Amino acid sequence: MRLTMSEFARLVGLAPSALRFYDDCGLLPPAEVDATNGYRYYDKSQQPRAQLLRDLRELDLPLPDVRLALDASPSEVADLIRTHLRTLEAKSTATHEAATRLLTQLLSQKTTALLGGPELSSAIRQVAPTARAGTDSAHGMGSGDPATPVTAAGSGSAEGGDDLGLVLSCVLIELEPDEVVFVATDRYRLAVRTVRPVEFGGVGTRVLVRADELAEVSRWAAAGDVVRVEVNGGLVLARGDESRELQLVDAEYPAYQQILDGLTPPACRVVVDRLGLLSALTGRDVVAFDIDQQSLRIDDEVQLEAIGSGAVRIGFTASLLAAALEASVGPDVLLEICEPARPVVVRSADQGTFTTLVMPVRLDG
Structure with a gap:
C-alpha cells in the first residue's frame, strides 16, 4: 500500500522533516520517488523499520549505532541499548x-x-x-x-x-x-x-x-x-x-x-562526518566544495564520503564554516544548500535544536 510522506509520518510517529533526513542518511529511503515532482512515497511494509528507527532515536542513540542496529539481530540491538542506557545513567545530573x-x-x-x-x-x-x-x-x-x-x-x-x-x-x-x-x-x-x-x-x-x-x-x-x-x-x-x-x-x-522564513527549499542536502570536515578545513582560507550524492571534495585535494541529494559547487571562508562545525555536536553534520549565493544551513544530525546559517563566498571562475 503506497502512502504519502505525511501519511507515513503519522503512521510511524516521525515528523516529515525526520523522514527527509533519514532518507538523505540512507537509513530509511522511500519506496518510490515521483520523478516529476520529487514527492516521496512509502510502503506499509516499511513501518517496522521506521518505528524501530523512531524508538532508537528517542533513546538518543547516536546515528552510527542506529545504522548498525537497524540491520542487526535482536540480541545485538539489545546489547547496543543496554550499553547506551549505562552511558545515559552515568551522564545524568538532573534531579527532581x-x-x-x-x-x-x-x-x-x-x-x-x-x-x-x-x-x-x-x-x-x-x-x-x-x-x-x-x-x-x-x-x-x-x-x-x-x-x-x-x-x-x-x-x-x-x-x-x-x-x-x-x-x-x-x-x-x-x-x-x-x-x-x-x-x-x-x-x-x-x-x-x-x-x-x-x-x-x-x-x-x-x-x-x-x-x-x-x-x-x-x-x-x-x-x-x-x-x-x-x-x-x-x-x-x-x-x-x-x-x-x-x-x-x-x-x-x-x-x-524573517531570514529563516525566507529560506528556499534546498537544492542540495548532504550529510558528512563533522570532525573529518573540520580537520580538512584547517590551514585553509577560502575553500571550494564539489558536492554530489556520495562525496564532498575540497579544493580537488581532499575527498570525504557523504550521503545526500543534489550536486553543487560552492565556496566558503574556511574559518566561518569551521566555527559553525565546532559549535555543532555529534559525529555528523547536515548541510542544506539552496544556491551558491544564499545562506547555507548547517545542522547537527544529533541536535535539531541548534541551527547555524553560514554565507558562502564567490569562487573565481
Missing part, C-alpha cells in the same frame, strides 16, 4: 528535587523560565561565539568582501557603525512558555539555539545581553541541575542560593526570523 525547590521560588509577576543547567550552558557556548566576533566583522568586512551578509539591509538590523557594533556584540534571548531561544549573528553567520523550559512563569518577552557577559556564566550554569532565568529590569540567573545578574542592552536586533 532541585527542580521542585526552584519552582517554589518563581514569582508570577516576573518573567521566569526554569532551564536545565547543562542545556543552558550548551546554548550559551554554541551561540555566544558568533556574537563575540560581531564587532570585528562589522568594521573589518567591507563591500568588497565576497560574501553577502546574512542580515542584509532591510531585515531590521541596526544601521550605522556604533549601533551595529553594539548589536553584533550581543545575544538575543526570547523567552516564551514553549521555548527559550538564543540568537546571535556577526552578519556572515547566524546561530540559533532553542531550549525547552522545565517551567515558565509570567509573560513572553525578549532581552538583549552582551555576549561576553553571558559567556562568563556558561561554566557556572553547567554546574547546576537547573537554572532559573528571571527578567525583571535586568537578567538574573539563579542556581540554588547563588545568582548572577546581567545588564540589558537597549537596541534593535535584526529580524532574524
Whole structure:
C-alpha cells in the first residue's frame, strides 16, 4: 500500500522533516520517488523499520549505532541499548528535587523560565561565539568582501557603525512558555539555539545581553541541575542560593526570523562526518566544495564520503564554516544548500535544536 510522506509520518510517529533526513542518511529511503515532482512515497511494509528507527532515536542513540542496529539481530540491538542506557545513567545530573525547590521560588509577576543547567550552558557556548566576533566583522568586512551578509539591509538590523557594533556584540534571548531561544549573528553567520523550559512563569518577552557577559556564566550554569532565568529590569540567573545578574542592552536586533522564513527549499542536502570536515578545513582560507550524492571534495585535494541529494559547487571562508562545525555536536553534520549565493544551513544530525546559517563566498571562475 503506497502512502504519502505525511501519511507515513503519522503512521510511524516521525515528523516529515525526520523522514527527509533519514532518507538523505540512507537509513530509511522511500519506496518510490515521483520523478516529476520529487514527492516521496512509502510502503506499509516499511513501518517496522521506521518505528524501530523512531524508538532508537528517542533513546538518543547516536546515528552510527542506529545504522548498525537497524540491520542487526535482536540480541545485538539489545546489547547496543543496554550499553547506551549505562552511558545515559552515568551522564545524568538532573534531579527532581532541585527542580521542585526552584519552582517554589518563581514569582508570577516576573518573567521566569526554569532551564536545565547543562542545556543552558550548551546554548550559551554554541551561540555566544558568533556574537563575540560581531564587532570585528562589522568594521573589518567591507563591500568588497565576497560574501553577502546574512542580515542584509532591510531585515531590521541596526544601521550605522556604533549601533551595529553594539548589536553584533550581543545575544538575543526570547523567552516564551514553549521555548527559550538564543540568537546571535556577526552578519556572515547566524546561530540559533532553542531550549525547552522545565517551567515558565509570567509573560513572553525578549532581552538583549552582551555576549561576553553571558559567556562568563556558561561554566557556572553547567554546574547546576537547573537554572532559573528571571527578567525583571535586568537578567538574573539563579542556581540554588547563588545568582548572577546581567545588564540589558537597549537596541534593535535584526529580524532574524524573517531570514529563516525566507529560506528556499534546498537544492542540495548532504550529510558528512563533522570532525573529518573540520580537520580538512584547517590551514585553509577560502575553500571550494564539489558536492554530489556520495562525496564532498575540497579544493580537488581532499575527498570525504557523504550521503545526500543534489550536486553543487560552492565556496566558503574556511574559518566561518569551521566555527559553525565546532559549535555543532555529534559525529555528523547536515548541510542544506539552496544556491551558491544564499545562506547555507548547517545542522547537527544529533541536535535539531541548534541551527547555524553560514554565507558562502564567490569562487573565481
